[in-house]
Amino acid sequence: MKKTDVLVIGGSAAGLVTAVTSRSNFPDKKVTVVRKEKQVLVPCGIPYIFGSLEGSQQNIIPDSKLENAGVDLIVDEVTSVDCEAKICQTKNGEQISFEKIVFATGSVPNVPKWLKGTDLENVFTVPKDKVYIDALREKIKNIKNIVVIGGGFIGVEVSDELNKVGKNVTLVEVLPHVLGAVFEEETATKAENALIERGVTVKSGSGVKEITGQGKVSGVLLANGETIKAEAVILSMGYVANTELAKNAGLELNIFGQIEVDEYMRTESLNVLAVGDCAQKRDFFTRRNTPGMLASTACAESRIVGMNLYGLVTTKNFKGTLSIFFTKIGEQGFGVAGLTNSIAKKQNLPIFTSRFEGVDKHPGKLAGAHKQMVELVVSNRSGLLLGGTVIGGASTGEIVNIIGLAIQNHMTVYDLLTIQIGTHPLLTAPPTAYPLVKAAEIAVKTLRNK
Amino acid sequence: MKKTDVLVIGGSAAGLVTAVTSRSNFPDKKVTVVRKEKQVLVPCGIPYIFGSLEGSQQNIIPDSKLENAGVDLIVDEVTSVDCEAKICQTKNGEQISFEKIVFATGSVPNVPKWLKGTDLENVFTVPKDKVYIDALREKIKNIKNIVVIGGGFIGVEVSDELNKVGKNVTLVEVLPHVLGAVFEEETATKAENALIERGVTVKSGSGVKEITGQGKVSGVLLANGETIKAEAVILSMGYVANTELAKNAGLELNIFGQIEVDEYMRTESLNVLAVGDCAQKRDFFTRRNTPGMLASTACAESRIVGMNLYGLVTTKNFKGTLSIFFTKIGEQGFGVAGLTNSIAKKQNLPIFTSRFEGVDKHPGKLAGAHKQMVELVVSNRSGLLLGGTVIGGASTGEIVNIIGLAIQNHMTVYDLLTIQIGTHPLLTAPPTAYPLVKAAEIAVKTLRNK
Numbered sequence: 001m002k003k004t005d006v007l008v009i010g011g012s013a014a015g016l017v018t019a020v021t022s023r024s025n026f027p028d029k030k031v032t033v034v035r036k037e038k039q040v041l042v043p044c045g046i047p048y049i050f051g052s053l054e055g056s057q058q059n060i061i062p063d064s065k066l067e068n069a070g071v072d073l074i075v076d077e078v079t080s081v082d083c084e085a086k087i088c089q090t091k092n093g094e095q096i097s098f099e100k101i102v103f104a105t106g107s108v109p110n111v112p113k114w115l116k117g118t119d120l121e122n123v124f125t126v127p128k129d130k131v132y133i134d135a136l137r138e139k140i141k142n143i144k145n146i147v148v149i150g151g152g153f154i155g156v157e158v159s160d161e162l163n164k165v166g167k168n169v170t171l172v173e174v175l176p177h178v179l180g181a182v183f184e185e186e187t188a189t190k191a192e193n194a195l196i197e198r199g200v201t202v203k204s205g206s207g208v209k210e211i212t213g214q215g216k217v218s219g220v221l222l223a224n225g226e227t228i229k230a231e232a233v234i235l236s237m238g239y240v241a242n243t244e245l246a247k248n249a250g251l252e253l254n255i256f257g258q259i260e261v262d263e264y265m266r267t268e269s270l271n272v273l274a275v276g277d278c279a280q281k282r283d284f285f286t287r288r289n290t291p292g293m294l295a296s297t298a299c300a301e302s303r304i305v306g307m308n309l310y311g312l313v314t315t316k317n318f319k320g321t322l323s324i325f326f327t328k329i330g331e332q333g334f335g336v337a338g339l340t341n342s343i344a345k346k347q348n349l350p351i352f353t354s355r356f357e358g359v360d361k362h363p364g365k366l367a368g369a370h371k372q373m374v375e376l377v378v379s380n381r382s383g384l385l386l387g388g389t390v391i392g393g394a395s396t397g398e399i400v401n402i403i404g405l406a407i408q409n410h411m412t413v414y415d416l417l418t419i420q421i422g423t424h425p426l427l428t429a430p431p432t433a434y435p436l437v438k439a440a441e442i443a444v445k446t447l448r449n450k
Numbered sequence: 451m452k453k454t455d456v457l458v459i460g461g462s463a464a465g466l467v468t469a470v471t472s473r474s475n476f477p478d479k480k481v482t483v484v485r486k487e488k489q490v491l492v493p494c495g496i497p498y499i500f501g502s503l504e505g506s507q508q509n510i511i512p513d514s515k516l517e518n519a520g521v522d523l524i525v526d527e528v529t530s531v532d533c534e535a536k537i538c539q540t541k542n543g544e545q546i547s548f549e550k551i552v553f554a555t556g557s558v559p560n561v562p563k564w565l566k567g568t569d570l571e572n573v574f575t576v577p578k579d580k581v582y583i584d585a586l587r588e589k590i591k592n593i594k595n596i597v598v599i600g601g602g603f604i605g606v607e608v609s610d611e612l613n614k615v616g617k618n619v620t621l622v623e624v625l626p627h628v629l630g631a632v633f634e635e636e637t638a639t640k641a642e643n644a645l646i647e648r649g650v651t652v653k654s655g656s657g658v659k660e661i662t663g664q665g666k667v668s669g670v671l672l673a674n675g676e677t678i679k680a681e682a683v684i685l686s687m688g689y690v691a692n693t694e695l696a697k698n699a700g701l702e703l704n705i706f707g708q709i710e711v712d713e714y715m716r717t718e719s720l721n722v723l724a725v726g727d728c729a730q731k732r733d734f735f736t737r738r739n740t741p742g743m744l745a746s747t748a749c750a751e752s753r754i755v756g757m758n759l760y761g762l763v764t765t766k767n768f769k770g771t772l773s774i775f776f777t778k779i780g781e782q783g784f785g786v787a788g789l790t791n792s793i794a795k796k797q798n799l800p801i802f803t804s805r806f807e808g809v810d811k812h813p814g815k816l817a818g819a820h821k822q823m824v825e826l827v828v829s830n831r832s833g834l835l836l837g838g839t840v841i842g843g844a845s846t847g848e849i850v851n852i853i854g855l856a857i858q859n860h861m862t863v864y865d866l867l868t869i870q871i872g873t874h875p876l877l878t879a880p881p882t883a884y885p886l887v888k889a890a891e892i893a894v895k896t897l898r899n900k
Binding site: 013016017021024025042044045047048052053054058059060061154183201233293295296297298300303304307316317318321322324325327333335337362365366367370377393394395396397398399400401402404405406409411414415417418419420421422423424425426427428430431432434437441444445 | 463466467471474492494495497498502504508509510511515601609624729744745746747748749750753754757764766768769771773774775776778783785787810813815816817834840843844845846847848850851852854855856858859861864865866868869870871872873875876877878880881882884894895
């Protein structure tokens with residue numbers, strides 16, 4: 001029987017950060033990662049394997065990160081866990097005993113049972129699995145017509161990348177516009193148009209009814225009766241928590257199938273923890289369960305676990321999971337931190353929005369200047385900042401992070417109004433019209449007239 | 451006699467934002483800007499007139515910003531102010547009475563008295579003056595060899611731009627490296643090397659002794675005896691507050707010649723205010739006088755004034771001036787928020803630094819990925835974040851702003867350690883190694899071992 005102190009199951013972002021942080025904080029403890037994959041893909045980089053990168057080899061998390069931290073790595077699959085006896089079994093017949101166990105088993109692509117034809121040849125998903133992705137890439141090499149089903153971030157990014165290498169790509173989305181689940185209609189429309197301009201055919205507003213074909217896929221039949229010819233179909237219809245192992249070990253799962261944990265990612269037993277896509281998240285504002293699956297969130301959770309495994313020494317500064325995400329289509333960035341108008345309305349949070357449109361360099365005549373739009377979501381009474389949407393250029397991501405940090409610091413628009421920021425012609429909007437501050441100014445004016 | 455409620459003297463960033471914000475917050479008040487210049491340059495954009503832009507016309511703050519806000523504009527020069535009688539005189543012989551007056555008279559280039567030869571033909575400065583800059587540009591059109599004296603931000607940016615359009619540029623800096631007053635030696639060296647790689651000749655470590663020539667400039671003699679041939683010389687040796695008018699009006703000036711004001715930019719009289727380069731600033735950490743002159747700071751001050759002219763209704767969230775600035779040389783960004791190691795040491799603030807080097811896209815194999823370095827300056831005992839230096843790509847500015855916001859929110863490295871950030875392959879560092887969080891992680895480890 002092998003023996004370790006900290007056993008981490010799963011080797012993607014969450015598993016890696018948990019293991020490395022644990023070793024760093026508890027150097028006397030033996031930390032072991034057990035994972036199925038020989039090599040691990042950078043999760044967020046997967047769509048770019050299809051176009052911008054030369055192949056999956058350029059999108060690998062190097063094992064040296066584990067080695068340098070002194071983490072033991074076992075490539076094998078854990079098949080069962082006895083949390084009481086603190087022993088797990090592996091596919092290769094090993095037994096590993098542990099003091100603490102962290103489930104970082106991630107998520108797997110959602111393949112809806114109601115959808116006919118998902119078992120046809122050349123129907124693919126986008127799992128975090130190098131072997132699968134390599135095979136997929138090989139199989140579609142000489143294929144021209146590809147239909148991507150599901151216009152979330154993965155569907156949009158995969159479509160854009162396949163289009164980039166000359167495929168004839170049709171993206172199907174049931175909502176009125178791609179990215180419609182995360183962005184307001186106007187932003188979603190802009191993102192969709194950016195994608196269309198780049199050459200992707202977008203069929204939004206009608207879901208898929210069936211994937212057609214005899215043995216091999218031949219097309220996709222939409223709910224509106226339209227048929228799209230396809231030699232390959234890629235499903236990007238979301239991901240579900242990979243928690244079969246946890247369930248069999250007797251752990252409680254929530255309505256999204258995620259392992260129930262406290263603010264420090266601990267289950268009922270303080271020796272059994274879960275992080276990342278497989279673990280429960282609570283919304284920053286409402287503290288309800290939220291299904292969000294982001295590598296960035298996973299890493300923040302994993303750092304919390306790695307620091308607090310043997311006692312809550314580094315208490316969290318922020319409670320609950322804040323959605324912060326963005327993507328880039330062509331030269332345009334699109335992102336959100338916190339709430340959008342619709343999500344706030346759905347949760348019955350009385351809010352208003354304020355918006356400013358400027359430019360991300362100044363003067364705007366400088367080469368490479370992009371429009372930059374910031375829209376804030378503000379609490380009706382207190383002026384508390386609840387969210388922000390950004391459309392801009394290369395700095396979009398970090399501006400969304402600024403908004404995210406402001407939300408986490410419980411800032412109001414009054415606070416934002418007087419913040420000091422730096423500006424530079426080639427790197428930011430002008431000091432006279434920095435969109436975040438201008439949007440706050442407009443919000444304060446709105447509050448005054450309420 | 452003309453009559454206004456709010457009189458703003460000066461039409462650059464500070465004057466503009468003061469006037470527009472005042473009108474927006476006090477729509478019943480008449481707001482008038484008096485400025486000398488027919489057209490106003492975007493101040494931070496001035497260096498780019500020499501290369502990246504087609505001319506100064508592309509770097510104008512449009513008067514429509516004033517017009518749209520309903521601000522009256524008078525192009526004239528205020529020659530004296532009677533603060534008691536609330537009347538000012540202008541060069542064109544006008545008298546203007548006011549309720550509130552805001553000095554936004556800015557700064558003018560520093561031309562050291564000890565330096566011989568500054569009156570020679572083809573010796574220039576870089577004032578915020580379109581007419582002067584246009585003439586300068588015209589005069590150096592057919593000149594090849596230009597020496598720029600002073601390697602601060604303006605000197606560096608002007609050198610880089612002149613080099614870009616084929617001039618043979620030598621930049622002279624008395625400190626060991628260009629930008630040595632704001633960056634630590636290592637960062638300054640990297641910035642200097644970036645400039646050299648782009649073709650600028652840099653002579654750092656030896657100041658200038660004399661500008662030589664008969665009537666017209668012919669060269670620059672350095673303190674180390676070396677002579678550099680020059681057909682034109684551009685002085686970028688700092689700026690001094692333009693406060694002759696204020697002094698003559700009886701206002702108190704501080705040791706930097708700036709108008710003394712309180713946290714809300716008010717002088718002894720609540721009806722007489724000052725903003726921007728001409729106004730006193732107090733350091734965020736020590737509350738000492740600080741000479742910093744930044745358009746971004748000026749705009750933050752101006753918003754405070756515009757909102758609080760008739761009563762302190764929008765109290766400031768942050769006290770004191772925080773230095774936040776950055777520049778770009780080629781594809782590399784260099785920036786600082788708050789304290790550097792040396793400045794902290796000079797003020798006897800016990801600190802340590804922690805640093806992480808990563809990449810601004812992920813995987814790093816993606817086209818256009820840049821190295822991204824974040825170095826934090828942290829208080830020895832409390833772990834309070836006091837500063838941060840960033841070297842990176844296009845997102846450098848906004849990352850410096852994230853650090854600036856964290857400082858203004860009085861965050862510690864413990865807080866930073868657990869923040870939630872968003873990440874994306876094309877827009878940011880990876881979630882597993884976001885440099886700001888990793889640097890905080892290293893800082894917390896250092897604190898533990900102290």
